[in-house]
Amino acid sequence: MKSQRLPDTEFEIMDYLWSLTPPVTTGMVMEKMGRERGWKIQTVVTLFARLTERGFLRVERGSGRERAFYPLITREEYLRMETESFVERYHKNSFTSLLAALHREQLTDTDLDELTQWLSSMKEGKEQ
Incomplete structure (x- = not known):
């Protein structure tokens, strides 16, 4: 496909x-x-x-x-493909650019905590 x-x-x-x-x-x-x-x-x-x-x-x-x-494709696979395409097209593959587009007012403290935790786990995974 x-x-x-x-x-x-x-x-x-x-x-x-x-x-x-x-x-x-x-x-x-x-x-x-x-x-x-x-x-x-x-x-x-x-x-x-x-x-x-x-x-x-x-x-x-x-x-x-x-x-x-x-x-023939899962919802998760499709959404991943859509998201990757969106980030590539509109943010030149920059995760930072994507996050910057989400205004600070839209991100709650809980969102920021979850993002921090996710980034830490990603960093730990790369170090192993």
């Missing part, structure tokens, strides 16, 4: 799929997304086809018209 950004609607579908235990059917997605978003079945089928084409989903044909879908 190529590293590529998902459009918002496709990410929304994948995010829901990641919350379920595979295999996932069109009907399962329609129960939630159809109701919440007012989507027609053809919309979900089209989005599944795009995600399969792009290599995010694997499809297995069941009996009749039913198909089972399996995510």
Whole structure:
């Protein structure tokens, strides 16, 4: 699968799929997304086809018209790829630049403590 950004609607579908235990059917997605978003079945089928084409989903044909879908990438893998791409593109691979973009007012003392602890553990891991 190529590293590529998902459009918002496709990410929304994948995010829901990641919350379920595979295999996932069109009907399962329609129960939630159809109701919440007012989507027609053809919309979900089209989005599944795009995600399969792009290599995010694997499809297995069941009996009749039913198909089972399996995510080929985890939520964590996708978010890591998105984050790395964002940091590379907008912050020239600088973690410091990324943090500087998060204004001090947005970081709570708890956030700063967690960040300090994380940085210490990263430093210790490099020293070993």
